[in-house]
Amino acid sequence: MANTTTAGSAPQRVSLSRxxxxxxxxxxxxxxxxxxxxxxxxxxxxxxxxxxxxxxCWMIGLLYTSVAMIDSEVxxxxxxxxxxxxxxxxxxxxxxxFNVALYLVFAYTMLxxxxxxxxxxxxxxxxxxxxxxxHYRGVIAxxxxxxxxxxxxxxxxxxxxxxxxxxxxxxxxxxxxxxxxPWSQGAVLKxxxxxxxxxxxxxxxxxxxxxxxxGVWYYLGIEGTTxxxxxxxxxxxxxxxxxxxxxxxxxIGASLTWxxxxxxxxxxxxxxxxxxxxxxxxxxxxxxxxxxxxxxxILAGLASANGCINDAARSWFSLGRDRYLPTWFSAVxxxxxxxxxxxxxxxxxxxxxxxxxxxxxxxxxxxxxGVLQYTFMSVNIIxxxxxxxxxxxxxxxxxxxxxxxxxxLFILCVVTFFAIFLGYGAQLTAMVVFYxxxxxxxxxxxxxxxxxxxxxxxxxxxxxGY
Amino acid sequence: xxxxxxxxxxxVSAALALxxxxxxxxxxxxxxxxxxxxxxxxxxxxxxxxxxx
Numbered sequence: 001m002a003n004t005t006t007a008g009s010a011p012q013r014v015s016l017s018r019x020x021x022x023x024x025x026x027x028x029x030x031x032x033x034x035x036x037x038x039x040x041x042x043x044x045x046x047x048x049x050x051x052x053x054x055x056x057c058w059m060i061g062l063l064y065t066s067v068a069m070i071d072s073e074v075x076x077x078x079x080x081x082x083x084x085x086x087x088x089x090x091x092x093x094x095x096x097x098f099n100v101a102l103y104l105v106f107a108y109t110m111l112x113x114x115x116x117x118x119x120x121x122x123x124x125x126x127x128x129x130x131x132x133x134x135h136y137r138g139v140i141a142x143x144x145x146x147x148x149x150x151x152x153x154x155x156x157x158x159x160x161x162x163x164x165x166x167x168x169x170x171x172x173x174x175x176x177x178x179x180x181x182p183w184s185q186g187a188v189l190k191x192x193x194x195x196x197x198x199x200x201x202x203x204x205x206x207x208x209x210x211x212x213x214x215g216v217w218y219y220l221g222i223e224g225t226t227x228x229x230x231x232x233x234x235x236x237x238x239x240x241x242x243x244x245x246x247x248x249x250x251x252i253g254a255s256l257t258w259x260x261x262x263x264x265x266x267x268x269x270x271x272x273x274x275x276x277x278x279x280x281x282x283x284x285x286x287x288x289x290x291x292x293x294x295x296x297x298i299l300a301g302l303a304s305a306n307g308c309i310n311d312a313a314r315s316w317f318s319l320g321r322d323r324y325l326p327t328w329f330s331a332v333x334x335x336x337x338x339x340x341x342x343x344x345x346x347x348x349x350x351x352x353x354x355x356x357x358x359x360x361x362x363x364x365x366x367x368x369x370g371v372l373q374y375t376f377m378s379v380n381i382i383x384x385x386x387x388x389x390x391x392x393x394x395x396x397x398x399x400x401x402x403x404x405x406x407x408x409l410f411i412l413c414v415v416t417f418f419a420i421f422l423g424y425g426a427q428l429t430a431m432v433v434f435y436x437x438x439x440x441x442x443x444x445x446x447x448x449x450x451x452x453x454x455x456x457x458x459x460x461x462x463x464x465g466y
Numbered sequence: 467x468x469x470x471x472x473x474x475x476x477x478v479s480a481a482l483a484l485x486x487x488x489x490x491x492x493x494x495x496x497x498x499x500x501x502x503x504x505x506x507x508x509x510x511x512x513x514x515x516x517x518x519x
Contacts, residue, residue, distance in 0.1 A: 012501050013501065013504040013505070013506075014501060014502065014504055015504075015506070016505065080507045081507070082507075123468055123471075123472075126468065127468035127469065130469055131468055131472070135472035135473070136472070138472035138476045139471075139475060142476070142478060142479050144479075145478075145482050146478065146479065146482060148482075149482040149485070149486060152486055152489075230507075318507070320503075321503075327503050328499075328503070330503045330505060331494075331502040331503050332502065332503075334493065334497055334502070335493075340486075340489075340490060340493070344487070344490060347483070457506065
């Protein structure tokens with residue numbers, strides 16, 4: 001048995017493995033998100049035109065920059081698996097924490113499902129006649145099960161793989177950008193013809209508001225870096241570095257993606273296609289670029305699904321460890337040092353959703369859970385700073401301009417909820433009802449099993465005012 | 467070609483799923499439940515980060 005710890009006559013203990021560095025944190029965050037440049041963001045063009053997709057790229061970029069800064073500060077202090085769940089537990093309370101963990105599990109599982117569907121759709125578009133449901137589902141099963149096995153075998157190999165495939169998928173965007181000669185408009189790119197004053201905002205400013213829904217997909221999942229908190233060698237250093245570097249990478253990638261796609265594809269098609277970057281590669285007329293983007297689309301989907309399995313399992317594991325769910329889920333594999341029961345438990349759930357849901361539904365459920373979580377974060381940081389002001393506990397990173405990022409984040413979340421309501425009002429209502437029912441179950445039934453004193457583990461001073 | 471890849475994918479998925487279930491069973495029967503669920507949140511903090519300002 002490897003790497004278990006002993007303390008005198010106490011029983012042997014096993015915990016998650018602390019082997020990760022800032023590059024792994026970057027690979028986890030950017031790996032989860034980068035697929036958003038390959039599909040999803042472009043549906044914003046359907047809501048409001050190409051210019052709306054650009055405005056949203058930066059507005060939602062502001063939302064996620066706030067998320068990354070706030071997250072970096074709090075998680076550099078609350079370094080525990082579960083990320084925002086552990087933050088919510090210590091700063092707000094158990095009921096909020098339970099809800100946040102559910103948001104996390106749903107956001108990442110639905111994102112994993114979306115990635116598997118995207119990969120199957122991409123392959124199907126090239127496979128031609130004879131590629132039936134059996135083959136389509138075979139691709140989905142392969143993606144989910146192979147990546148779950150990788151996660152089962154250890155976090156270091158999982159995120160090493162993620163680093164490589166994420167870097168390749170990101171480099172593909174850079175290569176495509178320089179291949180279309182961005183310095184010479186008219187040679188390949190035709191932004192002036194594709195985006196004109198007449199069609200830039202075809203539905204006016206309400207179209208821009210509606211586009212917030214899909215704009216989230218540009219960056220959805222960067223907050224997933226915090227799930228690695230218990231497995232990084234130096235949480236207070238690696239998490240802020242990895243998260244902020246990831247956000248900078250994505251802001252550049254998102255802007256380049258918009259520029260390439262909006263310059264090659266008419267807005268009506270851009271808002272309709274599932275593969276904007278792959279289609280942009282096709283539009284160049286170069287088979288090399290087309291196949292490069294085909295490969296990169298699949299790699300981006302794999303990297304994202306891989307990171308999502310990692311994060312969903314850590315959230316589920318954390319719930320079990322605090323007895324918010326049966327403790328059975330909190331088992332750590334003595335050899336691989338992974339939450340193996342949580343990883344395997346979520347596999348059939350992901351497969352079931354992937355076999356019955358379509359891409360739009362899966363993305364929307366993921367977005368909804370994500371935005372609920374961001375709304376919590378804006379409140380969370382205000383409470384964190386009030387209860388433990390600067391100077392009372394050690395912070396690995398202190399985000400600037402407080403409380404402006406929290407206020408900006410909250411306002412942008414409200415706008416995004418409104419945008420989701422415009423397009424998917426029934427799903428929004430159904431999810432809110434689901435979370436209310438789960439909260440009632442937790443409050444009136446499950447909480448009796450929680451060992452209340454044991455769940456608050458951070459060696460902090462008492463909060464101000466208590 | 468993609469049809470063949472998908473068919474191989476089914477076989478690989480089934481094999482890996484069985485391996486995970488087998489390893490899960492082997493692990494659960496080789497170690498006590500107390501040890502497997504002995505991980506505690508905050509151990510890293512207590513040992514590594516003293517929160518001295």
